[in-house]
Amino acid sequence: MRERLKRALQKAEGYVEIRIQDSISSSISFRNTEVDKISASSDIGGCVRALVKGGGWGVVNFNSLEGLEKRVEEAVISSRAIVPEEPIELAEIPPVDLELPAQIDDDPRVHSLEEKHNLVKEYAEILRGSAGRLIDTNIAYGDGLNKVWFASTEGSYFMRERLDVMLMARAMSREGDNVQSRHDSWSSRESFAEIVGRQADIESVGKTAEALLDAEEVKAGKYTVVLNPQLAGVFIHEAFGHLSESDFIMDNPQAREMMTLGRRFGPPELNVFEDGSVMPPLRGTIIVDDEGVMCKKNYLIKDGILVGRLHSRETAAKMGEPVTGNARADGYSSSPIVRMTNTAIGNGTVPFEKMIADIDLGLYCIDAYGGQTMMENFSFSAGWAFMIRGGKIAEMVRNVVLQGNLFKTLMDIDAIGNDFVWAKGGGNCGKGGQAAKVSFGAPHIRIKDVIIGGK
Template identity: 50%
Template sequence: EEVSQPVSFGGNVRALVKGGWGFVSFNAPDDLGEKVELAVRHAKLVGKGVTSFASVEPVVDALEEVAAKDCSFVPLAEKKRLVEEYTGVIMSTPKVETSVVGYRDRWRKVVFANSEGSHIEQSGSDLSLRLSAMARDGGDIQQAGLSVGSRGDYTRVEGLHAQAGETALRAVELLSAPRMKSGEYWVVLDPVLAGVFVHEAFGHLSEADFTYENERMREIMVLGRRFGGEHLNILDGAAVPGLRGSYRYDDEGVPAARTYLVKEGVLVGRLHSRETAARMGESTTGNARAVDYHYPPIVRMTNTFIEPQQVSFEEMIGEIKEGVYVKNWYGGTTSMEMFTFSAGEAYSIRNGRVAELLRPVVLTGNIFTTLQNVDAIGDDLQMNQGGGCGKGGQSPLPVSNGSPHIRIRHCLIGGA
């Protein structure tokens, strides 16, 4: 229904004076000196304190990333044809009334320079594909979806015709699926939903600008506090290669890192810009990011995941007499430490086996209580690259998240 191929060019200037920021964005580099002066004037108007900005060694570097079949070289007509094929597969399924297939890619080159001597050029592609099907039987409507993405590798979105058909069929099957009685259950999360859970419910709380600006969170997110068992390790890092949240330097010229947030169940780190690192007396992590040149960089996640352990999926469900296996995701909300997530798929677990498909369910709880109730972590880490992150009006920012299968005791389940 809609095809576009926009092109944009621009930049921004940030100035820091006595703790105050000035910011100017532009679509053309004409009179760049005047834009620098304007940013400085703005900073002087609000700067009334002391500048806190972590020291970083200047860097001069140039990096270009090109995938073997990079999406930036694939003709627009071929991308349109692929979307139409997936739409045809979905719409050929009886009882499916609506399909939404959205493909998005971009190539960008970012040049960063600062007054400390850094000059960094980074370029590369990013792409994402979202398939969804909506089935109807009278007044009953159910939906199912699939999301994938990559750092420009077009082959990751090719050949998904079978998955598109399975997605449509699952939406139809949900029309006759039974509902799960609300209550507390042993719940097993697949890698996709567990990754979304750790990103949304815990990752955002680990972004230091949120913690620094919120007194209650400063009291809760204290380094050294235990949040889970010794088997629980949560990390974030752009230095993990090959993922949508990967890069060499962030948008302040800080080298990418691999940061433990929780190690052996204990809070040991958080994500920083140069400013938050200085204000909190902690090390930089390379997590200052802007979605494009219209915005200043803020603290953002990159690739966030739970480290794998040694428990197999069969062992994990084998100990459950009655429970729920949840997969994929529809969405969710978080408010401080409370969360609500909608699972894309749900199945009964009965006497150690995955049983019938259920109507979609909602998981609700307190993130800190829930982390304490994670009693088994699988050996099958998978990274989900089909989503994007939003914060401070900047969306969608390329990220990835992942996990092995995890098992949670006493998880509150309700019908969607």
């Protein structure tokens, strides 16, 4: 492939890169105790991106790998058609030459379709039978092996392979008009074994969905809120991480001001970082990004102060900041855009028991059910939650929606736990129509004065 890509780039004008992807995947899903979908697919395609001097990005995506030279030509023509007012520059990077085969411990391909089917079937039966008032349950299993080749006219070349194994459980419960649901997922980059032996986890998904039926709806108001690591991770990704993406800031002087480096964003204990090079590989680990930039640990907030942001080569050049390795494309039909990889709140010092001990009336919010942000405003649904009363975890409550302003909320973080973990689940982040596999990490965190919507 290396030679084939080199040949296609030989006569290219300006900067041109070719990315080829070849993947195979299989999936099995059960609805209740019956097989719902089972499929096996192969997907192949490529993307050529060109930037001629004085031109704009010209991009061609395709399925057929025949005539790569022709695709390169088309992309160059397309690049010339665009004449930006200011020339697009790319930050200088050293060329890479890498072969990154997937490190596989327990290859899902050696397990037969029958074995996978039987395992998923067992989980489906456990989930369906885990509680009496479940009306709909769903188990989905998927595995995929994805190989990407990249070459550019600057002499960079890499082959990056990744394995993904994913298991998801979802249960919906109902009593009258009260409908509740709960889901959880487990993923691995290395091993099929990671999703084996999940019987107890699966059972707890169904039991929690049922327990939520009997929980009272939370009373709207302001609370001191403790987020579990999973929810804290989703929060920092959604509410803060997206604002750190330089493509959002780049052409927007006001946003640039809002995100001025050196500005205080939180208490001195608050550290937020991004790291696409975490090993063993997490869901967001890519080692090298889709422009051939090496990933590393990048602090975004250090000791409460905004110190960095996420870049592609274009945004780094434009803002005169170092590259970070955050240009990602979700497949051959997409161009790389500034994305997160593994985003985290750094570990703190406060044990969980101490964190809740002085809360008279508060909420302990566990996992994220969904969330949305509109610039500095955010809204998140907790997967489930408990009241905290007199420093103790008390009754379960439902329909907990956290709302607020990012800047105020980060400043209101008043305790950071000492129990950092990376999420085990299979998270995808959507942006510009692309889904990036990401992960998040955090310890427990405590935030005062959080607005909770509801009754």
